[in-house]
Amino acid sequence: MRGLWGRRTRAIRLLGQLALTATLCLLASCFALFRDLEDLRLGGLTIRVAEDIPMNLTPPAEMTVAGYDVSGTGPDGATFFTSFTGASITQRGLAFGEWTITVEGRNPENTIVTRGAADVQVATGTAQVVDIIMYPVAGPGTLTLAVTWVPTSVDVPSVLSQLVPSQGPPTDLAFTMPSPGEAGYSNGTIQSGYYTLIVRLLDNGQLVMGAVDVVRIVAGETTSGSIDFTDVNRGTGTVSVSITLQMNEPVQVTMNGQTTELGSGHLMTVSASIPPGLGNATYGWSVNGVSAGGDSSITLNGTAHPLSPGPYRLDVCAFVSNGSRGGSTTCSFTVFTVRQVTLEWDPNTETNLAGYKMHVGTSSGAYGDPIDVGLATTCTVPNLLAKHTYYFTVTACNTAGMESGKSNEVSYTAP
Numbered sequence: 084m085r086g087l088w089g090r091r092t093r094a095i096r097l098l099g100q101l102a103l104t105a106t107l108c109l110l111a112s113c114f115a116l117f118r119d120l121e122d123l124r125l126g127g128l129t130i131r132v133a134e135d136i137p138m139n140l141t142p143p144a145e146m147t148v149a150g151y152d153v154s155g156t157g158p159d160g161a162t163f164f165t166s167f168t169g170a171s172i173t174q175r176g177l178a179f180g181e182w183t184i185t186v187e188g189r190n191p192e193n194t195i196v197t198r199g200a201a202d203v204q205v206a207t208g209t210a211q212v213v214d215i216i217m218y219p220v221a222g223p224g225t226l227t228l229a230v231t232w233v234p235t236s237v238d239v240p241s242v243l244s245q246l247v248p249s250q251g252p253p254t255d256l257a258f259t260m261p262s263p264g265e266a267g268y269s270n271g272t273i274q275s276g277y278y279t280l281i282v283r284l285l286d287n288g289q290l291v292m293g294a295v296d297v298v299r300i301v302a303g304e305t306t307s308g309s310i311d312f313t314d315v316n317r318g319t320g321t322v323s324v325s326i327t328l329q330m331n332e333p334v335q336v337t338m339n340g341q342t343t344e345l346g347s348g349h350l351m352t353v354s355a356s357i358p359p360g361l362g363n364a365t366y367g368w369s370v371n372g373v374s375a376g377g378d379s380s381i382t383l384n385g386t387a388h389p390l391s392p393g394p395y396r397l398d399v400c401a402f403v404s405n406g407s408r409g410g411s412t413t414c415s416f417t418v419f420t421v422r423q424v425t426l427e428w429d430p431n432t433e434t435n436l437a438g439y440k441m442h443v444g445t446s447s448g449a450y451g452d453p454i455d456v457g458l459a460t461t462c463t464v465p466n467l468l469a470k471h472t473y474y475f476t477v478t479a480c481n482t483a484g485m486e487s488g489k490s491n492e493v494s495y496t497a498p
């Protein structure tokens with residue numbers, strides 16, 4: 084920490100702290116201490132001051148003691164006050180009894196910076212020594228700190244700092260950052276005393292540099308310091324990255340059971356599913372954009388979902404159980420009015436005739452499963468879709484199970 088606390092100073096030490104020697108001199112060897120015989124009925128007090136060792140850290144205010152004020156309060160309201168410089172002073176003419184002695188030390192600016200007090204018994208025929216411990220004046224002082232660093236060396240800076248007393252819990256110091264590369268702190272309510280100052284500079288939450296020092300707070304004075312983190316530990320490391328792709332791609336939805344054409348009143352049941360391994364799914368069906376249910380299947384053109392003739396679009400949406408993935412599929416179909424037609428043909432004259440079969444198809448020469456009509460020479464074919472053309476032909480079967488060739492083909496377009 085550079086230029087933190089200013090010059091070193093000295094504090095006072097009075098005979099270990101402050102030695103006050105009160106001596107009642109009635110012995111002949113002591114008579115020379117008094118100026119006349121009247122002093123024999125009074126006591127004397129000698130105060131000696133010794134130099135202290137240099138202090139470690141101090142605020143900019145001068146803490147050297149340049150002089151002392153000594154006051155005393157004794158029996159029957161007796162008092163005295165005196166100021167002195169140097170190593171010692173003798174106060175004569177004190178009444179016998181208990182005295183309270185107060186010593187205050189002044190710096191060169193005449194500011195009281197230390198204070199101590201003690202009681203002493205001035206008595207006949209005794210010589211007593213009392214120690215007065217001189218403490219710095221108690222009260223709040225001000226601490227101001229500045230932390231600097233090279234802005235380009237720290238990407239996401241923050242300062243973590245504490246002021247730790249010799250006893251009791253630490254105090255967190257909240258720094259402000261007025262500009263890049265600078266942080267500041269100021270508080271005028273810190274009680275006088277010595278503290279351990281901890282300052283850490285972080286980059287994106289990681290420690291890159293820090294400092295620890297001792298701070299002295301003096302009542303009514305300002306302790307200032309600056310910490311320059313010119314070099315910081317940016318650090319290097321190795322990271323092994325294992326990537327697992329979870330892109331939540333759309334779910335493939337499959338629709339089964341649908342047809343492109345449907346007759347009025349004819350049922351169409353359609354089911355939906357998602358690939359195995361994705362767990363259960365939530366489904367939502369819509370017919371021409373209108374919600375039609377939430378099961379895995381739907382039956383159309385029945386009581387629940389009647390359909391009038393016309394075109395339709397059937398959509399289904401599916402979502403996995405946690406909602407993270409979804410998908411949809413669709414189909415289109417048309418509902419037609421159902422018609423029927425009756426056909427007849429000339430009877431076969433063979434004696435071993437067993438019956439006739441009607442062949443129906445939607446294109447010429449291509450037929451579906453035949454309709455067994457027995458020996459009748461007419462057949463009514465139902466479930467013909469309006470506006471569709473159908474093709475018909477008839478075959479005869481004998482008792483041996485043999486089937487004849489097809490008759491001539493006729494066509495019919497349902498109105």
